[in-house]
Amino acid sequence: MQPPTPLQTAAHPMTPVSGRVLRRRWETDDTFTLDIEVAGGRPFPFAPGQFNMLYLFGVGEVPISISGDPDDPSKLTHTTREVGVVTRAMRRLRPGDTLGVRGPFGSAWPVSEAEGRDVVVIAGGIGLAPLRPVVYHLMRHRLRYNRIVILYGARSPEDILYAKELGQWSARLDVEVLVTVDRAARRWRGNVGVITRLIPRAPFDPENVVAMVCGPEIMMSFTVLELHRRGVASERIHVSMERNMKCAIGLCGHCQYGPHFICKDGPVFRFDAVEDLFRVREF
Amino acid sequence: MKIHTIPEILGEVPFFRDLKPEYREFLAGCARNVHFKAGEFLLLAGKKATHFYLIREGHVALEMEAGNKVFSIQTIGEGQILGWSWLVPPYTWHYDARAVEPVSAISFDAKCVREKCEKDPVFGYELLKRFSRLIAERLMATRIQMADLYQ
Ligand SMILES: Cc1cc2nc3c(=O)[nH]c(=O)nc-3n(C[C@H](O)[C@H](O)[C@H](O)COP(=O)(O)OP(=O)(O)OC[C@H]3O[C@@H](n4cnc5c(N)ncnc54)[C@H](O)[C@@H]3O)c2cc1C
Ligand code: FES
Numbered sequence: 001m002q003p004p005t006p007l008q009t010a011a012h013p014m015t016p017v018s019g020r021v022l023r024r025r026w027e028t029d030d031t032f033t034l035d036i037e038v039a040g041g042r043p044f045p046f047a048p049g050q051f052n053m054l055y056l057f058g059v060g061e062v063p064i065s066i067s068g069d070p071d072d073p074s075k076l077t078h079t080t081r082e083v084g085v086v087t088r089a090m091r092r093l094r095p096g097d098t099l100g101v102r103g104p105f106g107s108a109w110p111v112s113e114a115e116g117r118d119v120v121v122i123a124g125g126i127g128l129a130p131l132r133p134v135v136y137h138l139m140r141h142r143l144r145y146n147r148i149v150i151l152y153g154a155r156s157p158e159d160i161l162y163a164k165e166l167g168q169w170s171a172r173l174d175v176e177v178l179v180t181v182d183r184a185a186r187r188w189r190g191n192v193g194v195i196t197r198l199i200p201r202a203p204f205d206p207e208n209v210v211a212m213v214c215g216p217e218i219m220m221s222f223t224v225l226e227l228h229r230r231g232v233a234s235e236r237i238h239v240s241m242e243r244n245m246k247c248a249i250g251l252c253g254h255c256q257y258g259p260h261f262i263c264k265d266g267p268v269f270r271f272d273a274v275e276d277l278f279r280v281r282e283f
Numbered sequence: 284m285k286i287h288t289i290p291e292i293l294g295e296v297p298f299f300r301d302l303k304p305e306y307r308e309f310l311a312g313c314a315r316n317v318h319f320k321a322g323e324f325l326l327l328a329g330k331k332a333t334h335f336y337l338i339r340e341g342h343v344a345l346e347m348e349a350g351n352k353v354f355s356i357q358t359i360g361e362g363q364i365l366g367w368s369w370l371v372p373p374y375t376w377h378y379d380a381r382a383v384e385p386v387s388a389i390s391f392d393a394k395c396v397r398e399k400c401e402k403d404p405v406f407g408y409e410l411l412k413r414f415s416r417l418i419a420e421r422l423m424a425t426r427i428q429m430a431d432l433y434q
Contacts, residue, residue, distance in 0.1 A: 125433030155433045182428050184355045189383055192344060193357045194427045201362075219432035 003047035003108040013249045016055045016100025017042075019076065021093050027079060027161050031126060032091055033067065036076040038101060043073040047108035048133035049240060049268040053248050054078065055100030059089040063245045063263070065130035066104060070137055076101065079129035079161070105248045107268045109134045110238055114210035118147040120202060122223050124195055124215025125154055128161045130240055130267075131214050135169065142174060149176045149202050153195030153219070156181050157188045176203055195219065199226040206231035212268075214240040221278055224271060237271035289314050289389060296337060296362045298413055306406050313395035319382040326366060326380040333374075334390045335366035341386035345378045357424070358383065367414050367421075369393035 019036040026032050038044045046066050055061040068077025082091050093099065111134060119138060123131045138148050150169060154160045160179065170177035178198045180191035191198070195215075211227055213220050220239050227237055243255040243262045250264035258277045260266060271278075289311040293299040299307055317336075319325060325336060325343055336343075343365055344355040356378070359365050365388070368376050374393070400407030 153432065155431070159433065182432070186344075186346075186353055186355065188355065189342075191342075191358050191360075192355045194424050194432065196427060197424055216432060216434060218430055222427055222432070 003050055003106070004045045004104055013102060013105075014247065016053070016102045019054075019099050019101040021095050021097045021099070022075065023095055024093060028159050031079060031081045031161060033077060033079040034090070034093060035068075036078065036099070036101065038076055041074070044076045044104070045073045046070060046076075046104040046133075048111060048137055049109040049130060050104035050106050051130070051248075051267060052076070052078070052101050052103030052105065053245070054086075054090065055102070056086055056089045056093075057098075057100070060086040061100070061102075061246075062086045062090075063105075063242075063248060065240075065267075067129040067132045068136075070133045071140055079126070079132075081126045102248065105263055107266055109212050109240075109268050110210060110270075111137050114212075115144045116146065118149070118204040118209040119145050120149040120151065120204050120209055120211045122151045122195065122199075122211060122213045122215075123153075124219035124223075125159065126161065127213075127215030127219070127240070128152055131212060132162065132165075134212055139169070139172075139175070146208070147176070147204055148174070149204050150178070151195060151198045151202060152177070152179045153198070153215075154179075154181050155183070157184050157190070178202060194222070196222050196226040199223070199230055209236060211237045213237065217241075217278075224278070234272040234275055235270060238268055239271055239274065240267045241269060241274065242267065289316070292339070292389065293337075298337070298362075298364055298417070302409055302413075306409060309399055309403075309406060310391065310396065310410075313392045313399065314389050317388050317390040319386040319388070321382055321384050323382050323386075324379055325382060325386070325388070326376045326378065328376050328379050330376055331374055332366060332369040332376050333393050335364065335369050335393060335396075336388040336390055338363050338365055339387045339389060342383040343380050343386055344383050345380050347378055356428070357421075364417055367418050369397070370411075370414055 017039045019038050021034055022037050023035040024032055048070050051063050051065045053061050054064050064078045064080050067079040080087050080090055082088050121131050169175055180193055180195055180198055184192050211232055213223050241262050243257055245263050246252045246254040248263040250261045255262040290307045293307040338359055342358050342360045345357045346353050346355050
């Protein structure tokens, strides 16, 4: 199935449509979620893994993944970590403020190919945002999948994204959720240690699992190494890549990654397509 | 409920599973079941490493103090080994280890195990191979942690 293209929502993929902020929630100290209504309440279909270009008038435009429910196209949801000029301006948006939206762009997580198999979703830090639509999809269509495992790592308990939802998912008997943090004060009662340590004991069949991995590149490198060690083949590992973007439609070359354009061929890649470009420096 | 003997338990955990049965018996001769309440310390930094543990139930947090605050830097849970400093002189612990919840474990007497290693170098080498893997894993985990994965 082809993921939706921007032509469904705008006259031209380079022309933003107007979006109005409905709600802003703080997830952590530096990360917030915006619910956005697109021009006149038009539905905004997207596939899990796709992203939009969000344009702040007079400031700039940035690629941000869609973090909402793909089965509810009535509102658009984005979770953003404040790192620089545009994302800092974005954190100041209030309900009623407007921004430009271009998208959805890019490839999707392989939720259809994963049917009938175990699925392991592995996210680090803000990387849970692009994977949350996958989790919504898996939960809604639970019977189509075998075991579902969600592994999530954050720097500290205070940096955990969607903490309430993680709690709700882990309360389900048909989903295994393992969360770990790199360091914690004493009051934290959960796992402490790097996310790669969760992989050897995660309950999935390495021969019949589809892994979807998202986080900073270094986190994905070590995660893939551990998945390989567990016997998961590169063809069944998918990663989401990030590079600076401008046009988001494969014209300007800003997002070039080896022979690929991340905006068009990615951001989600089957690992064997990018394996040679991934570098893990000897530790 | 069937009560499992220590050699049976050792036969079930990945760390000891592929060790020859006679070596597991050998190890069991240095081992006993122990229990800790939540908040109790299994190891204390700077103290002599007289034991190591196989955790059977519950979680243990490795802790260190930095800037007057205590941080947990790793948790060790069911089926995992706690402690390798008993193998390397001067045999002292580097971290505190605190039971996060009630913990059941098998405790191994380090001196007894070291003596068996000296007496039977093949057994010693088998054990050393397992502990070097464990030390390498922990070293790797520490390095990844230092790389600050989520930056
Ligand atoms: C396909 C795609 C999907 C993305 N999805 C999301 C998302 O869902 N949520 C989200 O928060 N971000 C996401 N990003 C990253 C986001 O686009 C950048 O953080 C954003 O462009 C930064 O813009 P800025 O103007 O705020 O920062 P800039 O002013 O451009 O940069 C300021 C500082 O931040 C650093 N920086 C820039 N980008 C990043 C980054 N990605 N991570 C860490 N540091 C960075 C720069 O090196 C610089 O030091 C995505 C990126 C891509 C390519
Ligand atoms: S952003 Fe222009 S080619 Fe990808």
